[in-house]
Amino acid sequence: GTGTATWVYDFSEGSKEQKDLLGGKGANLAEMTNLGLPVPPGFTITTDACRFYLEHGSTPPDLGDQVTEHLTALEKAMGKTLGDPEDPLLVSVRSGAAASMPGMMETVLNVGLNDESVRGLAAQSGSERFAWDSYRRLIQMFGKTVLDIDGELFEHALDEVKREQGTDLDLDLDAEHLEDVVGRFKAVVREQCGRDFPMDPREQLDLAINAVFDSWNSDRAIIYRRRERIPSDAGTAVNVVAMVFGNLGMDSGTGVAFTRDPGTGEQGVYGDYLQNAQGEDVVAGIRNTVPLPDLERIDEGAYRELRSIMSTLESHYRDLCDIEFTVERNKLWMLQTRVGKRTAAAAFRIATQLVDEGLIDMDEAVRRVTGEQLGQLMFPRFVSGGDATQLTQGMNASPGAAVGRAVFSSEVAVQWADRGEKVVLVRRETNPDDLSGMIAAEGVLTSRGGKTSHAAVVARGMGKTCVCGAEELQVDTKAKRFTAPGGQVVEEGDVISIDGSTGRVWLGEVPVEASAVVRYFEGEIDPESADADDLVRSVHRILAHADGARRLDVRTNADTPEDSARARRFGARGIGLCRTEHMFLGDRRQLVEKLILAEDDEGKQQALDALAPLQKQDFLEIFEVMDGLPVTVRLLDPPLHEFLPDLTDLSVRVAVAEAQGHPDEGNLRLLAAVRRLHEQNPMLGLRGVRLGLVVKGLFAMQVRAIAEAACERKAAGGDPRPEIMIPLVGAVQELEAIREESEQVLAAVFEECGAELDVLIGTMIEVPRAALTAAELASSAEFFSFGTNDLTQMTWGFSRDDVEAAFFHAYLDKGIFGVSPFESLDLPGVGRLVQIGVEEGRSARPDLKLGVCGEHGGDPDSVHFFHEVGLDYVSCSPFRVPVARLEAGRAAL
Ligand code: PEP
Ligand code: MG
Numbered sequence: 001g002t003g004t005a006t007w008v009y010d011f012s013e014g015s016k017e018q019k020d021l022l023g024g025k026g027a028n029l030a031e032m033t034n035l036g037l038p039v040p041p042g043f044t045i046t047t048d049a050c051r052f053y054l055e056h057g058s059t060p061p062d063l064g065d066q067v068t069e070h071l072t073a074l075e076k077a078m079g080k081t082l083g084d085p086e087d088p089l090l091v092s093v094r095s096g097a098a099a100s101m102p103g104m105m106e107t108v109l110n111v112g113l114n115d116e117s118v119r120g121l122a123a124q125s126g127s128e129r130f131a132w133d134s135y136r137r138l139i140q141m142f143g144k145t146v147l148d149i150d151g152e153l154f155e156h157a158l159d160e161v162k163r164e165q166g167t168d169l170d171l172d173l174d175a176e177h178l179e180d181v182v183g184r185f186k187a188v189v190r191e192q193c194g195r196d197f198p199m200d201p202r203e204q205l206d207l208a209i210n211a212v213f214d215s216w217n218s219d220r221a222i223i224y225r226r227r228e229r230i231p232s233d234a235g236t237a238v239n240v241v242a243m244v245f246g247n248l249g250m251d252s253g254t255g256v257a258f259t260r261d262p263g264t265g266e267q268g269v270y271g272d273y274l275q276n277a278q279g280e281d282v283v284a285g286i287r288n289t290v291p292l293p294d295l296e297r298i299d300e301g302a303y304r305e306l307r308s309i310m311s312t313l314e315s316h317y318r319d320l321c322d323i324e325f326t327v328e329r330n331k332l333w334m335l336q337t338r339v340g341k342r343t344a345a346a347a348f349r350i351a352t353q354l355v356d357e358g359l360i361d362m363d364e365a366v367r368r369v370t371g372e373q374l375g376q377l378m379f380p381r382f383v384s385g386g387d388a389t390q391l392t393q394g395m396n397a398s399p400g401a402a403v404g405r406a407v408f409s410s411e412v413a414v415q416w417a418d419r420g421e422k423v424v425l426v427r428r429e430t431n432p433d434d435l436s437g438m439i440a441a442e443g444v445l446t447s448r449g450g451k452t453s454h455a456a457v458v459a460r461g462m463g464k465t466c467v468c469g470a471e472e473l474q475v476d477t478k479a480k481r482f483t484a485p486g487g488q489v490v491e492e493g494d495v496i497s498i499d500g501s502t503g504r505v506w507l508g509e510v511p512v513e514a515s516a517v518v519r520y521f522e523g524e525i526d527p528e529s530a531d532a533d534d535l536v537r538s539v540h541r542i543l544a545h546a547d548g549a550r551r552l553d554v555r556t557n558a559d560t561p562e563d564s565a566r567a568r569r570f571g572a573r574g575i576g577l578c579r580t581e582h583m584f585l586g587d588r589r590q591l592v593e594k595l596i597l598a599e600d601d602e603g604k605q606q607a608l609d610a611l612a613p614l615q616k617q618d619f620l621e622i623f624e625v626m627d628g629l630p631v632t633v634r635l636l637d638p639p640l641h642e643f644l645p646d647l648t649d650l651s652v653r654v655a656v657a658e659a660q661g662h663p664d665e666g667n668l669r670l671l672a673a674v675r676r677l678h679e680q681n682p683m684l685g686l687r688g689v690r691l692g693l694v695v696k697g698l699f700a701m702q703v704r705a706i707a708e709a710a711c712e713r714k715a716a717g718g719d720p721r722p723e724i725m726i727p728l729v730g731a732v733q734e735l736e737a738i739r740e741e742s743e744q745v746l747a748a749v750f751e752e753c754g755a756e757l758d759v760l761i762g763t764m765i766e767v768p769r770a771a772l773t774a775a776e777l778a779s780s781a782e783f784f785s786f787g788t789n790d791l792t793q794m795t796w797g798f799s800r801d802d803v804e805a806a807f808f809h810a811y812l813d814k815g816i817f818g819v820s821p822f823e824s825l826d827l828p829g830v831g832r833l834v835q836i837g838v839e840e841g842r843s844a845r846p847d848l849k850l851g852v853c854g855e856h857g858g859d860p861d862s863v864h865f866f867h868e869v870g871l872d873y874v875s876c877s878p879f880r881v882p883v884a885r886l887e888a889g890r891a892a893l
Contacts, residue, residue: 576875
């Protein structure tokens, strides 16, 4: 029955593999416990219990008994009882979900203190001050987190006492003052809640556990999950851990460590340490920390032990670990570890370092990096020069080059970003309430806190540029300005530039240059040369391995020789989509207009004859660049009126001319044509293959241009491989008609040129009917290319040009989907159609070539799906080509 469910696990009962059940923190505490590392004893309440609570609004009936059982065991292990008046056991209650959500959810420390046990703690610790400080921290955290009281009220009460004592510093308050603070905090609780702060330790514990469960659905947690695509129903575990104290004096402290530099991947000792402090003081960046190597001088024993644990953890996890620890009176305690977040550059460097150290193999190295990270490395960076003035240098917390207007609050960041402004969020320090502003900003600048401050950790996780701890800046968020050491004042709206790789901050706009990784792709950096950056070498090795592993080919979407050439340098093996409509813009628009306006066949033919040589020239150049590789040319797709003037503009011009008494004949005819071609739903109107069937000679002209260009390239010794692709087909009859016409044109041109070329003719699968009748289409198509942009539009009935601005925001907010289906393929819907298309198409024609050329061809998650469903290639924009190569390799491993 349900009475036997296990909701609580002791740390000694779990392992790092049980993240889903115990959360990341709980699973890793269990792992460290079982490795024999000094972890304070404790237990974990499972994510199952949280899901039960969120679903039923109450905890599982038997949870209380199980907590009692484990609490009793904990008390036995510690030789103390929770909240005992003589010698109290105190515990922390910490959230920990399966996916890391730094700072998003709640923690309550010092649970078990009350008016009596505070005296026991004072006696046992030998410090009245410490005991009262711990008690006031409990009431403050409990008040905010569990009782939902505005934290400012506690801050005010504390400030009041400080003012009365004539100081700004917590450290100047003695035990008596802190006892006074406790009294005032209790009054705040009474006023705000109409009840007293609970004295019963077990009640404190139970309420804190429920508050952690509730924090799963806090606004900031919801925003974070949406952004990081973490499922909203996973729930959090709760860890109840015996308290250890970093604030017992100068022989105590707390810190954060990384086994490698999470910014660059370099090996060494990285982290921050703060003497006489409790955990949240470090992460909140409230006081300035010392670099971790200084701990050697402060407490050599603890430092040595920490270094040895760091190397144990690194070889055990075979990866960079981050660590939170506390030193209580020279005794080291491990409070947390996990495989650490890192920047994109560090991810690549660390992956190949670990290979070289024999900890992982190349397959694993490819799995350890992502296409998204590679994409980040392709962003441009700052170059020196320009007329920006450097204001200061802070810490390089998260790399990248951000330029934008300085804003001093999250609200303004969001407002300005919504209206299209680029902004840099400037704060003294950030806290989880700043999350929406950080998302909206190009970058984040803070004046306080180290590389492990909230701003730094969250920005790195998001791949957002961040400079933190720029201590020389006087940030005044109320007055919306900051002052640099040189006296310059930067006001809200002034443009600043921040460099997350060096920590530099400038007034004004600093020019940017291409990234080293892009220059490597461009062939400007030789990865084998001695002076190549080790990042470039890592990227080169990892991509080479991914290329060897992948089954999917990667092509590009390109319609100019320049884009085609770049894509080829970036590793594209051909063109999967050459959109010919882009070739009809600019000067040639006039010719298309003539074609549309022609009143008889002769006029039409003249317009087509004028366009033909220009089209041919386009193809000649592209075939040359892509010599030896397939080039899929798509025949004209968009509605014709896209080449004509806007109806309203033209109507106004005609009306004005008439009113002025000199009507323009040409414009009048044009207006008539625009009216004739006007469509209410042009995306569902006269476009794609429909155009080819209705506008006589149009597709034939394009096919002739393709064939003539191919013959000419061949005659010149080239190896052109054109493929002709027909868009927006929904019925095999459409395809047959265009195929027949195209084959005649091809045969005629080959006869004229005395050449013979194999030109595949295929179709896009863009309307649901095409996917559903794929077997029939395959009888007349040598290849399919899934046009997942239109297929998404038509499957959902979402206008791709309108909905993202109109209502996707609301859809994302309501969780109807976690990510736009135009960005990442909707697998159950659109993906299902792709799968039907693949299966039916291949069953009718086993050697059918299959690819995708919608935007999804460069989206990491979608690439994995295309691999699984058995496509031959993906095609994406030139800058996504390396990303697709990597993800195709990862999908195959
Ligand atoms: C598509 O619809 O997916 C496609 C590639 O064509 P376009 O984006 O040009 O409509
Ligand atoms: Mg399309």
